[in-house]
Amino acid sequence: MAKRSRNNRRKTFGKFTTNPTQYLPLCNPAKCGAPILWRRIELKGNEVDDKFRLERFLKIVPRGGRKPVYSSKLTHLRIAHYHSLSNKKIKGIVHTFQNIIHLDFEESMKSVSIGKVLKLIAESYPNLKYLNISASHGGFKNDKGLCAIAQSCHKLEYLNISNRTEFSEISICNVICSCPKLQQLDLSYCEITDKTIEEIARSCHILKYLNLRGCYKISKGAVNKLNPNIHIENFEETLSPPDLIGAVRNHLVQNNVFSRQILAQGLQRLLDLSMRDNLQWYSDPGLARSIVRSSDLQLG
Incomplete structure (x- = not known):
């Protein structure tokens, strides 16, 4: 108990x-x-x-x-x-x-x-x-x-x-x-x-x-x-730039399902990386302030 x-x-x-x-x-x-x-x-x-x-x-x-x-x-x-x-x-x-x-x-x-x-x-x-x-x-x-x-x-x-x-x-x-x-x-x-x-x-x-x-x-x-x-x-x-170029070349020459998959995967990864970098760039308050200053100078 x-x-x-x-x-x-x-x-x-x-x-x-x-x-x-x-x-x-x-x-x-x-x-x-x-x-x-x-x-x-x-x-x-x-x-x-x-x-x-x-x-x-x-x-x-x-x-x-x-x-x-x-x-x-x-x-x-x-x-x-x-x-x-x-x-x-x-x-x-x-x-x-x-x-x-x-x-x-x-x-x-x-x-x-x-x-x-x-x-x-x-x-x-x-x-x-x-x-x-x-x-x-x-x-x-x-x-x-x-x-x-x-x-x-x-x-x-x-x-x-x-x-x-x-x-x-x-x-x-x-x-x-x-x-x-x-x-x-x-x-x-x-x-x-x-x-x-x-x-x-x-x-x-x-x-x-x-x-x-x-x-x-x-x-x-x-x-x-x-x-x-x-x-x-x-x-x-x-994919590094040379690898991506090779994937594009293979796709143009072979034009089959496998080559398309490799190319699509490489492009998707580059797109993901680009989107992440852009989001981080826009969320950086220091960069935002510098953009505002630069715009003010141009207007002035």
Whole structure:
């Protein structure tokens, strides 16, 4: 009877992740009556109920002074799709919860001052094993934060920097080289080339998962040199200009179904790349301001 009661309390206080590698209960701050149980918290800003709980949770994050009694218990924190998460709140989280090893800010961290915030995270959490700072779109070039992660967080097993076009390939290679324990790596839409793939082959001997969605500057030859045990997702080889010219020539000479398929695939990949670059160009506020200034000068 006592065992059944404990199980019921566990179901009331928390929920379980969908990730099979995470078996501990996630605490729901709105329902959890015993702060000592707060070891894992997962909240999403794009869900109505979760957003309300998320805002309540952020209110308990102090700006300084005395910390809550449960602050040392929290090791896993996920705040996803919450665009109102300010750098000041992140600093408050880091100050309050100093034993975090699993940090997930999926599409929540602003590009503004990301270098300073990541530097603070790196200095505060040297034992970090899981870090997700993926974004919906990139910002201006800034390597300061990722370099700090490379210098301090050598125990990382999971890293997601998808859409972080502000990071240069050099800083990405540095963090790969500095984190030999990486098992999962998401580089979707990062501006990388074969150099990054070569660094992965050199440094990541236990890597199990690699996401290369939108990485159009990588060759199939480089990918083929990776450990065959790595599950590579979303890699699409893009035809280089000479290859595309050859595909057009073959289509004109042969004019069969196979040649048409090869040509169509190459053109579609080029179109996808062009659309992505144009969207990023239009969304760049710096470019938008320069266009306005240039138009004003012409009118004047």
